[in-house]
Amino acid sequence: MAKARQERAEITRQAILDGAAISFDRAGFHGTSLTEVVGHAGVTKGALYFHFPSKEALARTLMDEQFQVSEGVPAIVNPGLQTVIDLTHQMAFGLQTNVRIRAAIRLVVEFGSFTDPDPSQYNGWIDTCGDCLTPAQERGDVLPSVDVHDLATMLVGSFTGIQVASHVRTRREDLHARVTDMWTFLLPGIVPAQRIPLFHPAGSFECRALLGLPSPDSPKPTAG
Template sequence: MARVRQERAEITRRAILDGAAVAFDHSGFDGTSLSDVVRHAGVTKGALYFHFQSKEALARALMDEQFQVAEGVDAIEDPGLQTVIDLTHQMAHALRTNARVRAGIRLLVEFGSFTDPDPTPYNSWIDTCHRCLVPAQERGDVHPGLDTHDLSTFLVGSFTGIQVTSHVRTARGDLHARVIDLWNYLLPGIAPADRFPLFDAEGSPDCRARLGLPGARSSAAAG
């Protein structure tokens, strides 16, 4: 019976997060009430408060979920520059297909604009990129004169701006194309000329296969 109750509680928690994601994705933090969450989730307010004590607790849970996209990085034996490229495409795909990730990113941008912003989520993404770029630089895939932490900070800021612009202009319909543009413009300044052809702005073959993206290499990377 305890296991059944635990499973039911987890189902309810997932329903609450799904309902909150729909509400926050549509209306943002200030525009969403707990009544909106309850309506979208199909649960009672009592069930909501059992799992989450406040609207902010719900928002934090959704913001934390975006980092599931990067969970596999630590398991990669030799992370590098292509790993970071693939991560940007994985996040772009999640933004287009996963309401929880969309809500989490919207909340992240909104919380980052508050009077007392929390830099933790941005710093986590910067650290993830940095863990990939340090070994990449050590094996000669990143120009030796570049500061990999500054580069990681720039990449996270650039992706954030690109996804917001894509959201406003095309409801993120062109987001993968804009990510490809980002890397086609940046790779010549990041990778030495003799290493440049090793990297694909469109994502690695495995990444494209997992995300269902077109398989053709970009002309820049193929050159």
């Protein structure tokens, strides 16, 4: 009986997060009301307050969820530069297909809406990138003159700006192409020339297969 109650409570909690994601994705933090959240979630306000004491608590929970994309990094035997490239494409895919990730990233970008802005979301991504780039540099895949932390900080800032511009211009339809451009232009400045061919700006074969993306060399479909 207790297990059944716990399962029902978790189902309700997830419904609330789904409803909040829809609202935050459409209207941002200030433009979202808890009435709209419960309407999308199909629950009562009492149920919402049982799980989340405030709209900000809801927002912070969704913001924390964005790190699910990088959960598998610690299990990778030899993380490196291609790991970071693939993570940016995985995040791009999430932004295109997952309303929770879209809502989380919009909330992070709007972090100034909060009374006490929290940089931990950005710092978490910077740390994840740095944890992959440090062994890459030790293997000779990143130039020794490059400061890995500065590179990781620049990557997170660049991706943030690229996805915002892509959202405004194409509703993120071109996001993978723009991320590929970022890496194509960046690699010659951070990787020894003879090692550049080892890396795939459009994502590794395994990454693209996992995300269901076509090979970057595949011909574009023709209208007909």
